[in-house]
Amino acid sequence: MSAVRSPERIDLPDMLDVGGRQARRRRRTVRTVEAAVAMPVLLALLLLGALLFDVITDTLSWQVLAPAGSGRSFAFAEGFAPFGSWDRVMRLELAARGVPAEDIEPLLAAPEERRVLEARNRVEFMPWVDGRPFRWLVTTVSDELVADRPLWSGLASRRELLAAAEPGQVVVLNAWLDPAFVLRNASRSPLVAGLLPAFVGSLLLVGLVILLAVPIGVGTAVYLEEYASDTRLARLIELNLSNLAGVPSVVYGILGLTVFVRLMRLGPVVLAGALTLTLLVVPVVVVAAREAIRSVPPSLRQAAYGLGATRSQVVLRVVLPNAVAGITTGVVLAIARTIGETAPLLVLGAAAFVPRPPDGLLSTFTAIPIQIYSWVSENDVEFTHAASAAIVVLLAVLAVLYGIAYYLRRRFASR
Amino acid sequence: MTDADKIADETVRSSPVPAEEAAVVIEDLSLWYGDFRALYDVSLTVPRNQVTALIGASGCGKSTLLRSINRMNDLVEGVRVSGAVRYDGVELYGPDVDPVEVRRRIGMVFQKPNPFPKSIYENVAFGPKLTGFRGDMDALVERALRGAALWDEVSGKLRESGLGLSGGQQQRLCIARALASDPSVILMDEPTSALDPIATDRIERLITDLKRDYTVLIVTHNMQQAGRVSDRTAFMHLGRLIEEGPTDLIFTNPRQELTERYVSGRFG
Numbered sequence: 001m002s003a004v005r006s007p008e009r010i011d012l013p014d015m016l017d018v019g020g021r022q023a024r025r026r027r028r029t030v031r032t033v034e035a036a037v038a039m040p041v042l043l044a045l046l047l048l049g050a051l052l053f054d055v056i057t058d059t060l061s062w063q064v065l066a067p068a069g070s071g072r073s074f075a076f077a078e079g080f081a082p083f084g085s086w087d088r089v090m091r092l093e094l095a096a097r098g099v100p101a102e103d104i105e106p107l108l109a110a111p112e113e114r115r116v117l118e119a120r121n122r123v124e125f126m127p128w129v130d131g132r133p134f135r136w137l138v139t140t141v142s143d144e145l146v147a148d149r150p151l152w153s154g155l156a157s158r159r160e161l162l163a164a165a166e167p168g169q170v171v172v173l174n175a176w177l178d179p180a181f182v183l184r185n186a187s188r189s190p191l192v193a194g195l196l197p198a199f200v201g202s203l204l205l206v207g208l209v210i211l212l213a214v215p216i217g218v219g220t221a222v223y224l225e226e227y228a229s230d231t232r233l234a235r236l237i238e239l240n241l242s243n244l245a246g247v248p249s250v251v252y253g254i255l256g257l258t259v260f261v262r263l264m265r266l267g268p269v270v271l272a273g274a275l276t277l278t279l280l281v282v283p284v285v286v287v288a289a290r291e292a293i294r295s296v297p298p299s300l301r302q303a304a305y306g307l308g309a310t311r312s313q314v315v316l317r318v319v320l321p322n323a324v325a326g327i328t329t330g331v332v333l334a335i336a337r338t339i340g341e342t343a344p345l346l347v348l349g350a351a352a353f354v355p356r357p358p359d360g361l362l363s364t365f366t367a368i369p370i371q372i373y374s375w376v377s378e379n380d381v382e383f384t385h386a387a388s389a390a391i392v393v394l395l396a397v398l399a400v401l402y403g404i405a406y407y408l409r410r411r412f413a414s415r
Numbered sequence: 416m417t418d419a420d421k422i423a424d425e426t427v428r429s430s431p432v433p434a435e436e437a438a439v440v441i442e443d444l445s446l447w448y449g450d451f452r453a454l455y456d457v458s459l460t461v462p463r464n465q466v467t468a469l470i471g472a473s474g475c476g477k478s479t480l481l482r483s484i485n486r487m488n489d490l491v492e493g494v495r496v497s498g499a500v501r502y503d504g505v506e507l508y509g510p511d512v513d514p515v516e517v518r519r520r521i522g523m524v525f526q527k528p529n530p531f532p533k534s535i536y537e538n539v540a541f542g543p544k545l546t547g548f549r550g551d552m553d554a555l556v557e558r559a560l561r562g563a564a565l566w567d568e569v570s571g572k573l574r575e576s577g578l579g580l581s582g583g584q585q586q587r588l589c590i591a592r593a594l595a596s597d598p599s600v601i602l603m604d605e606p607t608s609a610l611d612p613i614a615t616d617r618i619e620r621l622i623t624d625l626k627r628d629y630t631v632l633i634v635t636h637n638m639q640q641a642g643r644v645s646d647r648t649a650f651m652h653l654g655r656l657i658e659e660g661p662t663d664l665i666f667t668n669p670r671q672e673l674t675e676r677y678v679s680g681r682f683g
Contacts, residue, residue, distance in 0.1 A: 229492060230492070297529070299525065299527060299529035300529060300531060300532075302487070302490075302525060302529065303525065303529045303530075303531065303589070303592075304531075304541070305487065305490060305518065306485070306487060306518055306522070306523035306525070306593070307518065307519070307522070307523075307541060307542040307545060307592065307593070307596055308515050308516070308517075308518040308519030308520075308542065308545060308546070308596060309515070309545050310515050313545055317541070317545075318531065322532065
């Protein structure tokens with residue numbers, strides 16, 4: 001049937017060609033593929049680094065101010081006191097403004113006078129003032145901004161700035177991101193604008209969304225994995241979950257606007273925002289939690305059932321403890337989405353300007369991304385510095401949350 | 416005509432178990448997984464404080480039979496059962512019987528050791544905690560571990576993970592876990608198939624010790640094991656119980672040709 005082949009005609013592949021041409025070519029192919037895979041990752045890291053660098057340098061700027069106050073700056077040690085820097089620096093400033101020494105203490109003690117002082121004056125810690133490093137400076141809402149230069153061009157020309165400054169004007173390196181920035185209320189003036197309302201708003205949203213989305217999401221996942229039989233209803237829920245996870249977030253905003261803001265007459269308040277974002281992240285939590293529950297070995301469930309555990313005991317004592325690490329991942333993803341979402345909250349009617357942090361679940365609110373958006377769209381160049389500082393705060397909050405989640409995962413996994 | 420149709424429906428029994436010695440009585444038990452019939456009218460009496468071995472080729476229904484005694488099969492979707500399983504005179508498939516209660520009284524050991532990823536102590540205490548045991552847990556854990564011949568090896572490291580033990584120790588931990596719920600019947604589904612010969616030997620000696628206090632029903636693929644540990648043997652084939660009787664009789668002088676061919680290793 002087939003022709004007889006002589007043994008010497010059999011062409012074996014050159015398997016032992018260790019140092020030969022074929023082996024070299026194979027290694028070259030592997031290296032090329034590795035490089036092709038690594039390049040986009042490196043590029044992405046590079047771009048991310050550039051972005052971070054740009055944002056952080058944007059939070060620093062060189063400014064020439066015509067101060068309405070004394071225009072004097074004070075050494076760090078002069079003004080610093082744990083939790084009391086504002087008072088100490090203010091005393092020095094008031095003395096420099098020529099307020100008689102005996103009037104200063106009553107001024108700071110009287111609640112009404114103090115409120116006016118706090119509203120008009122800002123005690124700022126500047127990395128550089130008139131050629132001297134690390135000084136306290138009191139700026140006021142009536143200060144006039146003469147010039148504002150970015151970090152790098154200002155660094156090169158700071159001597160010219162100093163020389164060009166008229167008598168009474170101050171040249172400072174202004175660090176927009178200081179603790180006071182996060183703890184200050186919002187303002188129409190960029191000099192005294194703070195992130196506190198947006199910061200508190202975002203934390204409230206995240207907290208509420210966790211409280212609402214984790215029980216609902218994990219509960220749904222447990223129901224689908226451990227209780228539901230393969231019925232039409234279960235399949236319908238499954239199909240919808242994967243679809244819902246892909247719906248654009250603006251659509252959720254419109255849903256929230258219709259249902260929570262209008263139908264339930266909540267108005268554009270924290271609770272309405274949290275409920276909308278909960279709808280948005282529940283599918284994310286469910287998908288991650290189901291994955292985690294499915295990865296719990298069936299032999300453990302069998303063991304528990306064999307010992308006479310009821311279904312709920314199996315879920316609570318075996319399935320959930322062994323799935324908690326994976327569920328944590330889902331919760332982190334949900335938090336990341338919550339804290340970064342802008343579109344649905346804008347649609348919902350979250351306010352761009354909120355003077356004070358929300359004082360309850362039914363008060364109007366803003367969130368960090370919305371604050372950034374509204375600052376970036378202002379004409380005033382100084383607001384872009386504030387926006388950059390807010391971006392750094394947003395990233396820092398995310399980093400802290402990721403850190404907590406990483407720590408929790410490690411703890412649960414080691415148990 | 417399928418193979419199953421050629422097999423005699425009547426089980427051949429040698430020296431039947433007297434009614435007063437019965438721990439579990441299975442009567443005309445049939446079981447379906449959806450459309451597939453896994454058991455055909457199986458009747459078997461399991462004597463108290465003895466070891467009964469279930470042997471037969473893969474897929475003959477011996478694990479299914481074992482799992483229907485503590486109603487583990489209820490967890491499989493689409494299972495249907497007819498016939499009766501009586502334990503201490505109680506019909507386990509009766510309308511008022513909670514399968515959870517059944518499993519608390521009839522313990523089970525699985526093919527692969529499956530300790531929980533918890534400490535050795537917590538593994539043993541799992542069963543008693545389910546029922547809200549309020550007594551001296553330390554003493555209970557020690558008693559169970561001694562009962563499973565594991566105490567001497569783990570007494571110093573009760574707080575360490577059960578997963579850190581060797582395969583044989585893990586399986587004895589699973590036996591201790593079953594003993595802690597104080598069952599009177601223990602079902603073992605090929606408990607040594609994942610273990611090496613030395614660990615297997617320890618488990619087999621343990622099984623022999625266990626029958627003083629417990630009734631043991633063991634599924635095994637290993638003919639020598641059935642010969643070494645069991646008092647009675649039941650041979651199953653394609654969902655039917657072909658022959659059952661005292662182990663030495665089944666192995667030396669089986670009355671069915673099918674049994675003879677299986678125990679002599681000519682099929683299966």
